[in-house]
Amino acid sequence: MAEHLYIPTTKDRKGIYEAIIPQVEALINQETDLIANLANTTAVLKEAFSFFWVGFYLVKEAQLVLGPFQGPLACTRIAFGKGVCGTSYTQQKTLVVPDVEAFPGHIACSSLTQSEIVVPVWQEKKVVAILDIDSDQREDFDQVDQLYLEQIASLLGKTQKW
Ligand code: SME
Numbered sequence: 001m002a003e004h005l006y007i008p009t010t011k012d013r014k015g016i017y018e019a020i021i022p023q024v025e026a027l028i029n030q031e032t033d034l035i036a037n038l039a040n041t042t043a044v045l046k047e048a049f050s051f052f053w054v055g056f057y058l059v060k061e062a063q064l065v066l067g068p069f070q071g072p073l074a075c076t077r078i079a080f081g082k083g084v085c086g087t088s089y090t091q092q093k094t095l096v097v098p099d100v101e102a103f104p105g106h107i108a109c110s111s112l113t114q115s116e117i118v119v120p121v122w123q124e125k126k127v128v129a130i131l132d133i134d135s136d137q138r139e140d141f142d143q144v145d146q147l148y149l150e151q152i153a154s155l156l157g158k159t160q161k162w
Helices: 013-029 034-049 083-091 143-159
Strands: 053-060 063-070 077-079 095-097 115-123 126-135
Touching: 013 034, 013 143, 034 053, 034 063, 034 143, 063 083, 077 083, 083 095, 083 115, 083 126, 095 143, 115 143, 126 143
Parallel strands: none
Antiparallel strands: 053 063, 053 126, 063 077, 095 115, 115 126
16 A cells, blocks of 8 residues: 655646656555545645645435545535536536636635636546535636546546446
8 A cells, every 4th residue: 555645846737647646546456445545536636736625526316425525624415507516517527617706606615715626527428426626726727637637537437436
């Protein structure tokens, strides 16, 4: 079990993502439990980037239900089509929100959140979860985050028992 996470000392997010993705892969390859693997994935992302909130919402009972996360207390259930998470689920695509106040229907679990990225996790042709990351900085996410977070979501989607 790789208990030590190596994070390069750079501010370049691309370099950090490229260093952590193989480590996430190694971690989840050693463990079969879904919750354990989602939990460690949120820990890696939180530690690598110090994001304000990192977590998964799982598709259960036709809604999104809070799963493993790192950060402050969060809403436990989100209806499809509601908030950034529910909209990402309904539109079946990644949403990058540079300013949450400008997103109609944004659900403010914390008033400190300024920007957000939400990435669906696909298992074959179905969205089974969404990865939600909140930042306390405006415009904190771009296509680099999207590219690498989609890689992480794809890795989880393909390898885990959902
Ligand atoms: N802001 C999200 C809700 C989840 S929390 O941010 C953790 C949304 O609008 O869907």
